[in-house]
Amino acid sequence: MSSQALAHSRQAEEPLFAAHLFPADFGSRSATVEHLARQLAASAVERDRAGGSAQAERELLRGSGLLTLAVPQQYGGQGVAWPEIYRIVRYLAAADSSLAHLFAFQHLQVATIQLFGSPEQQRHWLGRSAQENWFWGNATNGRDVGLHLTQREEHFELNGSKSFCSGALGADALVIGVQRSKKPDDRVFLVLPSQREGLAVNQDWDGFGQRQTDSGTVQFEQVFVDSSELLGPVGPSPRTTLRSCLSQLILTQLYLGNAQGALDAALRYTREQSRPWPASGVAQASDDPFIQQRYGELWLRYRAALPLAEQAAQRLQNAWEKSALTAAERAEVALAISEAKVVAVRAALDITSQIFENMGARATSSRYGFDRFWRNVRVHSLHDPIDYKVRDLGHWLLSGQGPQPSLYS
Template sequence: MTAGLRLPPDNRGDAPLFDPRLFPVDLGPYAERVEHLSRQLAASAVERDRDGGSAPRERELLRASGLLTLAVPSAHGGQGAPWPLIYRIVRQLAAVDSSLAHLFAFQHLQVATLQLFGNPAQQRHWLGRTVQERWFWGNATNGRDRRLHLNRRDEHYELNGCKSFCSGALGADALIVSAPRGHSSDDRVFLVLPTQREGLAINDDWDGFGQRQTDSGSVQFENVFVHSEELLGPSGASPRSTLRACLSQLVLVQLYLGNAQGALEAALRYTREQARPRAGAEVLSASDDPYAQQRFGDLWLRYRSALPLAEEAAQRLQAAWDRPALTAAERGEVALAIAEAKVVSARAALEITAQIFDNLGASATSARHGLDRFWRNVRVHSLHDPLDYKSRDIGRWLLNNQLPTPSIYS
């Protein structure tokens, strides 16, 4: 068991990063490594959030941790960790540094893409290089950005155009790219592209007010050469291949809950150690204020209500992942479980990260504490795709027994 909450910079030693009574989590054989990495990221998280930009040093900490190959099957030299465990690690990292947790999670999403769409030879090659060369993966797969096109040129292909929201692209060794062949939006394929390829320009132009170090800027492609063997295959070829969207959506759930956890831990610690009782509270300690107790109790219940849904969704995803083939109904049931977890966790995280300040007072809004970063991170990610459509999917299933169908967001 390990734990997970950020300590103030002046409180070091052997104390757990998070209160283990409140946030127990089983990370199996990776507990010590995750704890160590979390402490490393926490040491500069507030300052780096203020600065924005990229975090090359911290990306190297992720690489050095040996955790970037968790999703690579053992047959290809990786660790073959199950998805529920990978998602717990994402959640723990998000509680201290949501941006780096995002990059960590998207590494595994790209590795999964290779497994879902690559043929056996491609998987051996690209997953093998991922392990042997300690590759960091980025992406240029924004399905709503239609400015990038792939055209055939004799025995090879060529990419021209632009993609936005390319998380992890800056500083990556290779990208997973999606593009339609020619100008047909119906024939969209995934492909692998090393970032040193001529004609590829990765821009440092991400300026969101949250998730500030996810390197989610744009990528320009100008006559970029693509080998035929770098094409992974058509999107949506089978129900199992469409699990990629489910994997991506469940990443967001972990980021929501990680930020909620980090906000709760930081607020509890601030209340115990720094907050003063409210005027008229007639108590000596802010921790004894009955209204603070009531508010924290309510916020805790929101977090606790969301957590089991996230765990259940991860288990359902793993069961689907382990099947060599899926029916459309089996795939839809996984998407439904993830939709439930996403709506509940996003709403809980938005409330928790905003309402902690009702307990803390004006002094807690000082930039040196960085307590607003949790809300900013959740707010940015909660806009990734509308929660209303997830609730609609759930209602449609309740009323008409109609499961979610595959899309870029479900």
């Protein structure tokens, strides 16, 4: 074997990210997750530059066997706990934040059916999902009220549109959220096959980050909805409102994944390519004390955020396993997630922007694509204002009252 081939072989055996900094232990799934992350990372920079829909990479997700992680075992899935699912999301986000977003939202739709579907609906939709290895998309944006559900004689009809429909393009089925009246709590979820007549998914997402999340609009024109496709029960309960908690913690993992990817890439670049500043008096950039201090500061930001995300995920899992969740228990979960999300946003924005001070001007070349980490975090961190999370925490500290369940808390 040539020295070049030997080096390539060793590189292929090494973890994608520095294992001593970012351990990737997913048990029996470790090899699968590592292989998938490596496949996504191989073309992430080029695809980020191109934008559009990454249908080939979505098929890599489908082929990985990981789409059924959240489907309960009794319906043919793997029934994996949320902390492990979130760790996988975070690791994939370090490689390709857009595809990790799609992967995470897959499990959010599965969870929606578990939270809102009747036993028969869960058996039907989740059983089909596991058996046919479905990819789920969504049209659930609660702030977009441009979609209307009208009852006909023995069925319902959808007309209008939904925006920010991540994963809808190329999905096998969609979870759709629609406001049935002006009452805030009168919101219903329903499930439709994506090929239903009158349903059109537009490829019109053009954000400067998260560029391949297929988060465009979906149009509905006289779309038939059978009554069995409306998920029940209708109305909120402490358990059903865990959906917002699940969603918020997904965002937290995407922020931390981008922070991990940015740190790992910057450290490698500094060791291998950065040139020392002439006045530093050192032979290698990695020996510059200012660069060392900057990396130390960024590492502390990442390390401070990580355990909060892990603790929040475990609290969510504990709540998920309770058949009778109280409002107070649900509020504790929401507070933990607020803490994790705010700290993760701040850490990720700092890390993804400040790595350039460590790498130098040459690292801004578009061929490296290091800016994609910041762009991804900046776009997704605007999903809902973190100021309101901080306010919720302050209100709790002063009054002892947890946040009221909402679409974002």
